[in-house]
Amino acid sequence: MGIRDEFGKDLDTLGKAAAGGLQTVSATVTDVTEDGTVHLLMGGAELYDVACTDAYRNRKAGDTVAVRRGVVPVVLWRLGDDPAEADTARTIEVAQDAAQDLIAVSAYTWGTGAPAGAGWQQVTQLWTKKDGAGKGVLYAQLAAAGDTSPDAPATRPPKTVTIAPTDAGAWRGGRPLAGDEPSQGDWTGRGNRRGGWFYGSRISNACAGKTVAKMTVAFTRKRGAGINGKVRMQLYLHNHASPPSGQLNLGDGPEGLLSLAVGAKGTATLPAAWRNALASGSARGLAIYGTGQSQYAAFTGGKLTITFST
Known part of the structure; x- marks a missing residue:
């Protein structure tokens, strides 16, 4: 039933x-x-x-x-307030994002002679470029302007991008653990684990020439690893483009940005210094490292969502 x-x-x-x-x-x-x-x-x-x-x-x-x-x-x-207002705001956000893929022209006609009617202006040169969102922009140069130009549309920020890891894994004692999900802590007394998510150069390539406003990362707590209750992720940066054959070296951290119970999913917002390091390529990916049973847990996911301002 x-x-x-x-x-x-x-x-x-x-x-x-x-x-x-x-x-x-x-x-x-x-x-x-x-x-x-x-x-x-x-x-x-x-x-x-x-x-x-x-x-x-x-x-x-x-x-x-x-x-x-x-x-x-x-x-x-x-229970609580009607969520309609929040749903409306989200709907508008999605519609605005979708509108970035549209190019609006009120009319487009042609012929062998000059256009009929008043208000037409002859273009001597036509210029084009891409805007921050990668969309085409046209500018018409006139010999003489018989009317004022329409206002240029507000500059749109580049579209939000989501980047999935190219690889992920776990390490213990300076060696990779074949087939294991990224994990932290020590459940068996055999040594503390560290895990990593790897993105190659995808993050810095996506951010090249743009200003990052926000960077978030999504994780899911793996079942069957540690206690059922919440365990806080001990997050670090790392500078590996791909999984190393030896030790996974840790960069800045730890940051306790996310605490998840077994099977739970969540999203963490990275600190400004971290997103700047990832955008510039001075850091390449994310890692976790914890100690003992209280910090033992395994995680999947690692998708990064990058929002740009310009």
């Missing part, structure tokens, strides 16, 4: 019985997993991988939600 079927059965029971029926409590979302389930803090207890109805959309940590109690609890919906 699906979640919606269970929910419908509960509602039907509530309508038929004066006592009992559907009982809900409030809880706080602590993490959202890559599977679409959520981790909750409910009545002082931590619950993991709680399923959600379709009514609970745009899930994020910090949400207060209504939960149907039972042997298998289910998140029913978000």
Whole structure:
């Protein structure tokens, strides 16, 4: 039986019985997993991988939600203000981003003679270039201007880009661990691990000639590695274009930008100094390194999203 079927059965029971029926409590979302389930803090207890109805959309940590109690609890919906205003802002943002790919011309005609009607101006030379977003721009040079030029459109920043790692891995004792996801800490007493994500020259190439306004990176906490509760990532920079055959050397860090429970996904905003180092190529990628069982965890992901101002 699906979640919606269970929910419908509960509602039907509530309508038929004066006592009992559907009982809900409030809880706080602590993490959202890559599977679409959520981790909750409910009545002082931590619950993991709680399923959600379709009514609970745009899930994020910090949400207060209504939960149907039972042997298998289910998140029913978000509590609080109507999210329509936030959804509208996001819709506008997406539309503006999509509009950067459009080139608007009110009319485009041609013929063998001069155009009919007033207001036409003859172009003596036509100039073109790319703008910051890589789109074509035209400028018409006139022998004499019979009308004022339209205002030039506002300069658009280059489009946001997302860069996936070319490779990733884990190291212990100065040697790579074949097939392992990036990990930190030490669960078995055999030595602390460090992990890395590698991008070649993709980051600096994407940032060449542009001004970076923001750089974020997305990770998911791997299941079956360490405790279920939140573990803070100990993030570093590194200067390797690809996985080294020996030790993974660490750069600036650590920065504790993200704390995730098992299966949870999250996004961290990199400090200004880090994004500048990655954009210039003085750093090449990201690494993690922790000590002991309390910092032991493994992570996947590593996609970088770069937002530009100019």
